[in-house]
Amino acid sequence: MANGTTLTKGAKANSRDAILDAAERLFANSGFEGTSMRSIAEAAGVAQALLHYHFGTKERLFAEMFTRRSEAINAARIKRLDSLFAQGVPTLEEVLDTLLRPLIELGHDESRGGSYFSRLVVSVAADRDPRSCALIADNYDPLARRFISALMRVLPGLKEADAVRGYLFVIGVGMTIMAPTGRLNRLSGDRCDDADIESMVDHAVPFAAAGLRSFAAGAVTAGTPEGGLQ
Amino acid sequence: MANGTTLTKGAKANSRDAILDAAERLFANSGFEGTSMRSIAEAAGVAQALLHYHFGTKERLFAEMFTRRSEAINAARIKRLDSLFAQGVPTLEEVLDTLLRPLIELGHDESRGGSYFSRLVVSVAADRDPRSCALIADNYDPLARRFISALMRVLPGLKEADAVRGYLFVIGVGMTIMAPTGRLNRLSGDRCDDADIESMVDHAVPFAAAGLRSFAAGAVTAGTPEGGLQ
DNA sequence: GTCTATAGTTCGATAGAC
DNA sequence: GTCTATCGAACTATAGAC
Numbered sequence: 001m002a003n004g005t006t007l008t009k010g011a012k013a014n015s016r017d018a019i020l021d022a023a024e025r026l027f028a029n030s031g032f033e034g035t036s037m038r039s040i041a042e043a044a045g046v047a048q049a050l051l052h053y054h055f056g057t058k059e060r061l062f063a064e065m066f067t068r069r070s071e072a073i074n075a076a077r078i079k080r081l082d083s084l085f086a087q088g089v090p091t092l093e094e095v096l097d098t099l100l101r102p103l104i105e106l107g108h109d110e111s112r113g114g115s116y117f118s119r120l121v122v123s124v125a126a127d128r129d130p131r132s133c134a135l136i137a138d139n140y141d142p143l144a145r146r147f148i149s150a151l152m153r154v155l156p157g158l159k160e161a162d163a164v165r166g167y168l169f170v171i172g173v174g175m176t177i178m179a180p181t182g183r184l185n186r187l188s189g190d191r192c193d194d195a196d197i198e199s200m201v202d203h204a205v206p207f208a209a210a211g212l213r214s215f216a217a218g219a220v221t222a223g224t225p226e227g228g229l230q
Numbered sequence: 231m232a233n234g235t236t237l238t239k240g241a242k243a244n245s246r247d248a249i250l251d252a253a254e255r256l257f258a259n260s261g262f263e264g265t266s267m268r269s270i271a272e273a274a275g276v277a278q279a280l281l282h283y284h285f286g287t288k289e290r291l292f293a294e295m296f297t298r299r300s301e302a303i304n305a306a307r308i309k310r311l312d313s314l315f316a317q318g319v320p321t322l323e324e325v326l327d328t329l330l331r332p333l334i335e336l337g338h339d340e341s342r343g344g345s346y347f348s349r350l351v352v353s354v355a356a357d358r359d360p361r362s363c364a365l366i367a368d369n370y371d372p373l374a375r376r377f378i379s380a381l382m383r384v385l386p387g388l389k390e391a392d393a394v395r396g397y398l399f400v401i402g403v404g405m406t407i408m409a410p411t412g413r414l415n416r417l418s419g420d421r422c423d424d425a426d427i428e429s430m431v432d433h434a435v436p437f438a439a440a441g442l443r444s445f446a447a448g449a450v451t452a453g454t455p456e457g458g459l460q
Numbered sequence: 461g462t463c464t465a466t467a468g469t470t471c472g473a474t475a476g477a478c
Numbered sequence: 479g480t481c482t483a484t485c486g487a488a489c490t491a492t493a494g495a496c
Binding site for chain 2 (some may be wrong): 461462463464465
């Protein structure tokens with residue numbers, strides 16, 4: 001956003017977008033510290049000095065790259081969530097699918113930039129560095145609040161504290177999908193494929209739904225009263 | 231392990247362990263690329279050259295640090311799992327508690343080294359870099375196979391593919407606990423605290439148990455047949 | 461085992477021409 | 479808006495004395 005030129009959007013592949021695309025791919029593969037401004041400039045086909053002209057510092061380049069795609073993904077999620085509730089109260093599964101699928105799909109869009117962002121957002125979300133925490137707070141907290149209240153609407157018994165905790169657990173399950181490392185394939189003897197996003201989401205949604213319903217049923221308050229834990 | 235000196239263990243705080251402790255703390259806070267050998271040497275109170283004398287390269291130092299605590303954590307998990315099955319077939323909740331709690335507890339041990347490792351293992355587990363994947367495979371795949379078969383024993387209806395997927399989803403939920411960023415506090419208006427590990431595990435276990443039971447019930451096979459998704 | 465000193469590389473950022 | 483050239487700092491790793 002705020003392109004600086006007259007064009008706000010379009011097919012014109014300017015150098016600014018080329019830099020952001022290259023940065024997204026390289027940052028996702030090697031992290032913030034592991035990626036050099038030199039390598040980004042080379043991948044984008046521009047001089048290194050141009051990166052500093054457009055973004056000032058490496059940190060601001062990272063933040064703009066992160067915000068750019070976060071906004072696209074969250075706009076798609078909010079739009080789907082709104083259209084869901086426009087037709088009445090949706091099912092829990094529909095809400096969870098709306099939460100997880102756009103991030104997965106847009107994070108794996110191979111056509112442009114793609115396939116890298118979902119991995120990147122996992123490492124930023126798990127990072128305790130204040131800069132990473134600020135990036136998550138700015139880009140994802142408003143969305144989180146929308147979905148937490150949506151969860152409470154579709155699951156009447158769910159208390160707010162459990163909705164928040166449950167939301168974060170769902171994000172944790174989603175992280176498994178967003179960072180396909182090949183481990184699922186290895187551990188399953190190649191019977192499963194963690195690169196098969198559709199299948200992963202199709203399993204993650206009912207898993208998360210069952211977990212949340214157990215919260216709504218009031219199963220957990222103090223040490224699982226009748227579950228027999230320890 | 232393989233200390234090099236006559237001492238295999240003990241109170242003797244040799245420089246080798248001091249280096250590993252400092253490395254654990256700094257790598258967890260700033261990542262592999264973001265941590266310099268200089269800063270580790272300084273934190274350990276030794277010359278930088280000593281790091282290379284003991285470990286050769288930065289990469290091998292990281293691997294030894296990672297393996298050291300992984301072995302301690304997984305030994306505790308296996309020991310608890312074995313003692314659980316020695317008394318008959320445990321509950322699903324007991325198995326999940328055994329999977330999650332030692333990593334959390336040992337990862338948050340403030341007394342020595344501590345509190346850092348659990349954050350570190352999250353970033354390594356989510357990393358797609360072949361070196362990180364190898365570290366996870368070497369240190370955690372044997373444990374994963376043990377727990378996956380344990381899940382199938384305590385949940386008779388659970389197919390192996392779903393057990394593997396479910397195991398990874400549980401690890402995803404656990405990641406939420408292992409990387410406390412303060413986000414839970416913020417989103418809940420300080421009604422919850424993600425630094426309260428006990429409470430987090432007490433909620434994560436029933437959440438994960440409900441998710442796994444839904445797999446065992448055969449609720450998911452092809453697009454959630456009767457759930458009404460989309 | 462532990463140190464000092466340093467070689468050799470790469471980094472983020474800037475200056476200044478066009 | 480884009481480039482070439484370069485500064486000064488930081489990095490990993492090694493050499494060699496003790």
